[in-house]
Amino acid sequence: MGRQPCCDKVGLKKGPWTAEEDKKLMNFILTNGQCCWRAVPKLAGLLRCGKSCRLRWTNYLRPDLKRGLLSEYEEKTVIDLHSQLGNRWSKIASHLPGRTDNEIKNHWNTHIKKKLRKMGIDPLTHQPLPTNTTENEPPKPQAAQPEVAVQNKEEEEEVVVVDNDTPLQSTITDQAKDRDKNIPTSPFDSMDVNNDFCIDEIPVIEPHEILIPCENSSPSSSSSSAAASSSSGGGGFSSTLLEDLDFPTTFDYNEIMNSISDDDLISSLDLYNNCDSNSNLMVEPLFPLMVSDEEFWKFDFL
DNA sequence: AAGGACTACAACCGCCTATAC
DNA sequence: AGTATAGGCGGTTGTAGTCCT
Numbered sequence: 001m002g003r004q005p006c007c008d009k010v011g012l013k014k015g016p017w018t019a020e021e022d023k024k025l026m027n028f029i030l031t032n033g034q035c036c037w038r039a040v041p042k043l044a045g046l047l048r049c050g051k052s053c054r055l056r057w058t059n060y061l062r063p064d065l066k067r068g069l070l071s072e073y074e075e076k077t078v079i080d081l082h083s084q085l086g087n088r089w090s091k092i093a094s095h096l097p098g099r100t101d102n103e104i105k106n107h108w109n110t111h112i113k114k115k116l117r118k119m120g121i122d123p124l125t126h127q128p129l130p131t132n133t134t135e136n137e138p139p140k141p142q143a144a145q146p147e148v149a150v151q152n153k154e155e156e157e158e159v160v161v162v163d164n165d166t167p168l169q170s171t172i173t174d175q176a177k178d179r180d181k182n183i184p185t186s187p188f189d190s191m192d193v194n195n196d197f198c199i200d201e202i203p204v205i206e207p208h209e210i211l212i213p214c215e216n217s218s219p220s221s222s223s224s225s226a227a228a229s230s231s232s233g234g235g236g237f238s239s240t241l242l243e244d245l246d247f248p249t250t251f252d253y254n255e256i257m258n259s260i261s262d263d264d265l266i267s268s269l270d271l272y273n274n275c276d277s278n279s280n281l282m283v284e285p286l287f288p289l290m291v292s293d294e295e296f297w298k299f300d301f302l
Numbered sequence: 303a304a305g306g307a308c309t310a311c312a313a314c315c316g317c318c319t320a321t322a323c
Numbered sequence: 324a325g326t327a328t329a330g331g332c333g334g335t336t337g338t339a340g341t342c343c344t
Contacts, residue, residue, distance in 0.1 A: 015338095051329085052314080055313070088333085102313085
């Protein structure tokens with residue numbers, strides 16, 4: 001009757017994952033793709049619950065994850081979306097490629113909440129705090145009134161009034177306007193200005209900036225050969241800019257996982273993990289994009 | 303230098319929904 | 324149709340690292 005149990009809880013390991021366990025899980029997923037999580041621990045030789053494996057992969061090991069603090073733009077987007085969606089972290093995360101719900105939830109609880117309170121904004125309601133508000137006061141109903149999202153810049157305060165209908169769009173529009181005015185809106189933009197690169201601030205990569213390695217030389221590979229040769233890890237790939245390709249708008253993770261050889265994935269991961277912090281070169285994990293020209297692939301950027 | 307307080311975040315817990323049987 | 328589980332989700336906790344006194 002019903003499904004089989006997810007795992008036998010007796011004798012399963014808990015607590016922090018070791019490097020050895022990570023390696024086993026990573027190797028298994030890269031070799032077999034994501035399948036039935038119940039079977040993963042057994043097949044991968046792990047004494048973990050399938051659920052634990054899924055969380056570890058989703059929140060930490062997935063090569064397409066961004067690392068480091070959320071950029072200013074991402075933070076602003078989170079605030080916008082939270083004002084509309086509340087604590088629906090997975091929904092919020094779906095608007096931030098490379099970020100997990102857990103990561104956003106943690107960032108909200110540890111950084112954004114404090115910033116908002118410091119600026120006199122109730123993080124629950126996104127309304128100005130009463131002068132003597134305490135945390136114990138019941139939250140007001142949210143997402144029904146005009147929202148005020150706040151972007152913090154330490155000393156200088158900037159309040160952004162967000163259109164209730166299209167909060168994210170307004171953020172994106174603001175960013176586009178800022179870009180037009182040459183105002184840096186993300187670390188990626190600001191790199192041109194101050195040349196300060198920090199591995200804790202891996203920037204939001206934008207569609208037109210993503211490099212697509214492909215086995216055969218692409219018709220338009222010339223536009224990005226310099227960066228491509230750095231990021232392809234000498235694996236025999238040439239690259240092209242994503243914007244040069246006629247690509248669909250959604251991304252089938254499993255399909256692409258199954259289409260890529262292990263060697264290509266591993267060299268991409270090695271390169272990503274060994275990103276030189278002294279360099280301005282942005283190394284993004286290539287594996288979700290590493291497909292030949294002929295293969296059908298999809299990518300969902302927003 | 304020691305140790306207590308604070309911070310950040312990985313990981314777990316428990317609930318809910320979808321779905322296999 | 325009913326039952327039980329997988330997977331997803333949000334809330335909470337544990338702990339390592341950092342800061343402060």
